[in-house]
Amino acid sequence: MKMKPLWALLALTSLPAAAQSRLNLTQGVTEVSNRVYDLHMIIFYICCVIGVVVFGLMFISMIRHRKSKNPNPANFHENVKVEIAWTIVPLLILVGMAIPATTTLIAMEDTSDADVTVQVTGSQWKWHYKYFENEVEYFSRLATRQEQIDNKFEKGENYLLEVDRPLVIPTGKKVRFLVTSDDVIHSWWVPDFAVKKDANPGFINETWTKVDEPGIYRGQCAELCGKDHGFMPIVVIAKEPAEYEKWITEKEAEQQAAREREQELLAMEMSEDELMDLGEKVYNSTCAACHQANGQGVDGVFPALAGSGVSVDPEAKDKHIDIVVNGVTGSAMQAFGSQLSMRELAAVITYERNAWGNETGDLIQAADINEVMNQ
Amino acid sequence: MSDQRPDNSILVKRLLLTVAGMFAFGFALVPLYDVFCEVTGFNGRTSNEAAVYQEVEVDESRTVTVQFITRNAKGIPWKFEPSIKQVKIHPGEVKVVNFLASNPTSSNMVAQAIPSVAPAEASLYLNKVECFCFNQQPLAAGSDAEMPMQFYLDPDIPDHITTFTLSYTLYDMTANTSAEQMAQLLKTE
């Protein structure tokens, strides 16, 4: 009975490949991840062999040296030679393990001569990517619908492992990641690359990967970072270099255009329906994690917006805009001015001031936001 | 029987002293860690004090690429970025890079930039003659500033470091600054 776990562990290696990937370490798609996988398997096998020997001896002893079979116990309790042997032999095995581990580690930590550099920033509870060589940056958030999490809708294939805007990298190129954080410690982990690096606020860490296979690779935050730690996945798409170039050029143009459009929008007025519709969407994807979908917040941690605070005070319109745009220092409230477009900011503030029974009747327009931003 | 036994109180005192010593050691780990980092470049932070430029020979045979990135910590809405993304520099050569900051809010603010270098080892060879990060930076409401950073690389920088990144994370320090300090800071600006 007690051997059961060990057998299961051994049986694992003979399982078909599909099942294996679900139960064993991800082999991954990079040279490094394959080396890591091989190292994992070598050590695993060594442990199995030692386990079989040690547990085997124990079971032989339990069967043959029980009182009913062996009423008179032997009397030995020391043997210097044996004791030295079982100190030295494990030591040699360990040296055998340490050699490949050391070479792999040194290869993993060599970040020099990168082709592409991406700044990866963890933030409660999303990732931000900024390409060093191009004017492209964006937040990447969980795309799974809240209804799936709440068991109201059926869960999709990539439940909790899908994002709105994945990171895109070229294949066959060395991509260097500069990892940091805006708030608490996060950890950027993509098992297929064997890359896991903590995002420490105020410090940058670096790591790298070189993916040869185009594809979609998924990972998750791997350091407890507060309430929605389980809901900030990572998705990386590796594209052929030509496709990557096309994508990044388009993205650059698109972001440039968006900045210009922002300026034009200042003159436009949005209708109440338009504001409330967009506002609800933005609220649910950006604000509801803390302030909750019903605006009730979490007692003592995240203030309620429904029925209290600036969102019901008709005098506090500008303050409300200021808080959303510039954040609140020393609290979890971030400055959303740099994360959302002015249209989205206007909509979400309008929504907060008129949803859940809040009745200020205020309609906020992009121009109001612009005014606060440029005060 | 107890007369044969050693006095407990001496032993207890020694043990209590050990406890007190270890409590102090816990706090001593803080400066020890700082010193350790300074000597080994362990955490990639650069020195807080200005380096005095030593007349060194410029090693023209080598070029090191220094990249600059910035990031705002949560809660500070300033615009903050380097004027140039990267420079190529010979070890020993002095360069100035400007960082641009603007305060779009309607209140006066003070910020502190925290430097970090990757790979951390490179921080040992980065000498800053002048840096805005040595002090807190005040910015009046709606104003902007150009903040210089003057540096050179120690010619001892190992050959394997061909590129490194210097990052600045900007933190809002306004809440820790009194009104008088703020006025003082803005005046000297």
Add this chain to the structure above:
Amino acid sequence: MSTAVEETHHDTHHDHKPYGIGRWLFTTNHKDIGSMYLWFSFIMFLTGGAMAMVIRAELFQPGLQLVDPHFFNQMTTVHGLIMVFGAVMPAFTGLANWMIPMMIGAPDMALPRMNNWSFWILPFAFVILLGSLFMEGGGPAFGWTFYAPLSTTYSSDSTALFVFAIHIMGISSIMGAINVIVTIMNMRAPGMNYMKMPLFVWTWFITAFLLIAVMPVLAGAVTMVLTDKYFGTSFFDAAGGGDPVMFQHIFWFFGHPEVYIMILPSFGIISAIIPAFTRKRLFGYASMVYATAAIALLSFLVWAHHMFTTGMPVFAELFFMYCTMLIAVPTGVKIFNWVATMWRGSMTFETPMLFALAFVILFTIGGFSGLMLAITPVDFQYHDTYFVVAHFHYVLVTGAIFSIMAASYYWLPKWTGHMYDTTLAKTHFWTSLISVNVLFFPMHFAGLAGMPRRIPDYATQFADINQIASIGGFAFGLSQLIFLWVAIKCVKGGEKAEAKPWEGAEGLEWTVPSPAPYHTFEKPPKVE
């Protein structure tokens, strides 16, 4: 080891003890205090276990069903704190209180009044900790490792209570440790020299030194968290010149010796039980002592293996990897010694022995996963996944807790004067053994396949593994109620136990009658 005692004891005729609540509140008797520690730890074990049930129930299926993520984080945090500081450590202190004086032939602990204090402040610490769960904003939700800045800038206001509770627990452990050291150094019976001490005494002696070395460091760490949060210091805040990673260095400087604090006494217990039921002397007594000391010393040099992903230079990663791998050597020596003790012995399989054998095998499995985790490049993949959860539950549940259960069954006849119900006890063992493996073994697979730890919801590919683990979890939780039943039944009555109920047991504790009289060894025994 030493056993021969010159005279028989006639303690019983003046075995009068005080009655009522006052007996327990003001007691300075090591046996009373030991019992209180053990019952307290059992209550905490059930409390922390109840939280584990909440966690496993939420993880039974993907999606959020029972609790919100913030409360889930509070459950994982408080579960960890309670099990470490409330269940395992007090259980060992309880065993130390009961057994160390009897094993070394001392009448009581050296500092009996301090002993009373070190127990009685504990309940307050845990009332504060548990009470903080009901505060606005909830209790601590940053993991038992309370990494800054999640525990400083981003934590709720209950953090002050958390810090206060940890301080009290620390003071209690330190007082307990001082008491153990002074007792062992000053109270041994004549002739009981160091290399004659039972291994349980030896391992506790070394553990006590670890405690006084690292508990103050933990106190320092929580104090820094407190001042960072409330008094404007910046030990761990980059904005003020601090470094959040330094918190982890300080924490794990405490934390790694701490995990050995929770396993070294187990080694002592197993080293008492295996020879007793093998009817053969422990193999390699001296090497056991040296191995324990080596593990304790190495534990100060390996802390950063918990932090390989924080971004250390290669030289540091290599140093900590090598040191960590080295620990496998003395640990291996212990395992081999136990197997050699069993070899050509004359074994019987009473409940304490069953738990001890399960300990050896399952702790070794935990050791294997520990060795795998030591290898830095692979640790990058394992770190902060369920593989780690599986690893430390193998060493802490099937390691530390199984050894505590083994010790309880081994010494229950001595404590109560009655034999426990052997059928119930074996039922407890087999249900625990099966369910604990159903609970924790699948977690290895979940971790390898990529499931991060401390998440309230997971991708659908992990669903069946989690379901199996949860079923094992509920079964393991229920099995522990059998343990409670056995213990109560045994206290209340049962077959009368002899002074030495186990044929092969050795040690001074078996020379006094069962139940052990209120006062033992008022006249020190002579040890040859």
